[in-house]
Amino acid sequence: MNQTPDYIKELRSQFPILKTKVYGKDLVYFDNAATTQKPLQVIERIQSYYTSENSNIHRGVHHLSQVATQDYEDARKLIQKHIGSNKESEIIFTKGTTDGINLVASSYGELLKEGDEILISAMEHHSNIVPWQLIAQKKNLSLKVIPIHENGELNMASFDELLSEKTKLISITHISNTLGTINPIKEIIKKAHIFGAKVLIDGAQSIQHGEINVSELDCDFFVFSGHKIFGPTGIGVLYGKEALLESMPPYQGGGDMIKRVSFDHTSFNELPFKFEAGTPNIIGGIALGTAIKFLKSIDTEQAFSYEKALLNYAEQELKKIDEMTIIGTATEKTSLVSFNVGQIHPFDIGTLLDKQGIAVRTGHHCTQPLMDFFKISGTLRASFAFYNTIEEVDVFIAALKRSLSLLK
Amino acid sequence: MSTFIEKQEAIIEDFDLFDDWMEKYEMIIDLGKEIRSISESQRNDDQLIEGCQSRVWLRTEYKDSLMYFFADSDAIITKGIIGLLIKVFDGEKPETIVKEELFFIKRIGLQEHLSPTRANGLLGMVKRMKMEALKHI
Known part of the structure; x- marks a missing residue:
């Protein structure tokens, strides 16, 4: 592929921010793993909500609330x-x-007992490490780490060894935000369930x-963020199997999550509201729905396979x-590429790319243990x-070469 | 000898020669390559100012009532900006370092490097330079 197909150009035109100029240059936005840009219909949905629908939900008898x-x-x-x-x-x-x-x-951690084991992997984001460290400390649980190979793939032989009757929960990323590795989650889930682990x-x-x-x-739980799927920030989703969610104690207390409150006793609301204390991010939820509608309106199969082709092209050019x-x-990799050039500090290259209009990310990507591994x-x-x-991609490669010529 | 203000004005003039960001950064990078380093064997954790993106080492000396600074970084752009800061701060009285305004960074458009969100260690370095100077007042 040496030219962008027309259907991609058409999709692209629906994202107004992509026409932005930075430092007088056309923006090249290659920081999509951090957050994705928003299509016009999501932006317009947010505006129309605050223009003509804004009100609090679930309790109002009035029209707007309904x-x-x-x-x-x-x-x-x-x-x-x-x-x-x-x-x-x-x-x-x-x-x-x-x-x-x-x-x-x-919440689920509350149900675990001393000596129970939680498995995570060596490629987890800090947000899938630290919460487990906190609950492990509090409840005397044991937190174990599935190692990875040099190419960034999970060491499945080690996973098999670590998995036992003591394993109560495996919390693992589907795709590494730093390496792009797609983990064999189907296999992991199947094996985990044999041992009764969630x-x-x-x-x-x-x-x-x-x-x-x-x-x-x-899977027993699946979590994601709205802003990484073309929706707004501050909204995300936890999917959990109903019986499991039923068995778990509430996470936060407040309005909306209760059925009846007295000073002696409080009974909790049914699912999903049991876990949604307080006024939620109403427009966040609605606009995330709009983002999903947008995805449904496009040929995702074609779009996703194009992303792979884009990755292959970028990697091929980088390797030169x-x-x-x-x-x-x-x-098995998703459409991101992490790299270093010689001993040059990534911050230096990132700073010079920025001045040429190119947005990439530099640093440890909230995966410090993974940086230690490499x-x-x-x-x-x-x-x-x-x-x-x-x-x-061509503009990016040219800008990268120009940056390197200054730094070497 | 130039004053604290004059030294800053001189840097601003140097940078005014360039319109293009890449040229400005080329100058910073060249400066970063030039300035005296603290060799790895001489670095210690007391000198380290940890940033999320890059790290900075700072050593100070106080001689004949004046302050002198030696600094280093693992990133060359950070090191170049350190070079600019040292040009301004080196050989100054502790009172000047603590009280006088540091304005050239903003005027040459590099304020992003001294913002708390940048996390490259430079903000922490300027703070520590002032704290070290304060010890001698």
């Missing part, structure tokens, strides 16, 4: 169907992936790059550069979405 409640709950249904869940009660709105993991760690899938990096069906996967090291070379302080990460073009 309209907003209906839209918010419709969004929940849409998300439920989109990820293949069977019941609305299984879809909990959260602030994002981190919030979802903290909810499960705090599995939480961190879908922050996978929800926007492929079809997710929680029923087919048979002297002293290039690509970190994360798993066979014995590096950080990487540059270019992450693509289907609205990125072949021409942008």
Whole structure:
């Protein structure tokens, strides 16, 4: 592929921010793993909500409240169907992936006993490490780490060894935000269930790059963030199997999550509201629904396969550069590439790319243990979405070469 | 000898020669390559100012009532900006370092490097330079 197909150009035109100029140059936005840009219909939905619908939901008898409640709950249904869940009660709105993991760690963690084991992997984001450390400390649980191979793939032989009757929960990322590795979660879930362990899938990096069906996967929990799937920030989703969610104690107390409150006793609301204390991010939920509708309106199969082609092209061009090291070379990879050039600090390259209009991420990507494994302080990460073009990759490579000529 | 203000004005003039950001950074990078380093064997944790993106080491000396600074970084752009800061601060009285305004960074458009969100260690370095100077007042 040496030219961006027309259907991609058409998709791209629906994202107004991509026409932005930075320092007088056309913006090249390759930081999609951090957050994705928003299509016009999501932006317009936010405006129309505050222009003509804003009110608090679930308790109002008045018209606006009923309209907003209906839209918010419709969004929940849409998300439920989109990820293949069977019941609305299984879809909990959260602030994002981190919030979802903290909810499960705090609440499901309460059910665990001293000596129980939790498994995570060596490629987890800090948000899928620290919540488990906190609950492990509090409840005297044992936190074990599945190692990885040099190419960034999970060491499945070690996983098999670590898995035992003591394992109560495996919390693992579907796709590594630093390496792009796609983990064999179906196999992990199947094996975990043999030992009676539950599995939480961190879908922050996978929800926007492929079809997710929680029923087919048979995962026990699945978490993701709205802003990484073309929706707003501050909204996310925790999917949990109903029976499991029923068995868990509430996470936070407040309005909306109760059935009846007295000073002697409080009874809790039914799912999903039991886990949604306080006024939620109403427009966040509604606009996330709009983002899902947007995805449904496009040919995702074509878009996702284009992303892969874009990654292949970028990697092929990067490899032509002297002293290039690509970190994360798993066979199954999503559309992001982490790299370093010689001994040059990623911050230096990132700063110069920025001045040429190119947005990439530099640093440890909130995966310090992974940096320790590769014995590096950080990487540059270019992450693509289907609205990125072949021409942008060319601009990026040229800018990278110019940066390197100054730094060497 | 130039004053604290004059030294800053001189840097601003140097940078005014360039319109293009890449040229400005080329100058910073060249400066970063030039300035005296603290060799790895001489670095210690007391000198380290940890940033999220890059790290800075700072050593200070106080001689004949004046302050002198030696600093280093693992990133060359950070090191270049350190070079600019040292040009301004080196050989100054502790009172000047603590009280006088540091304005050139903003005027040459590099304020992003001294913002708390940048986390490259430079903000912490300026703070520590002032704290070290304060010890001698």
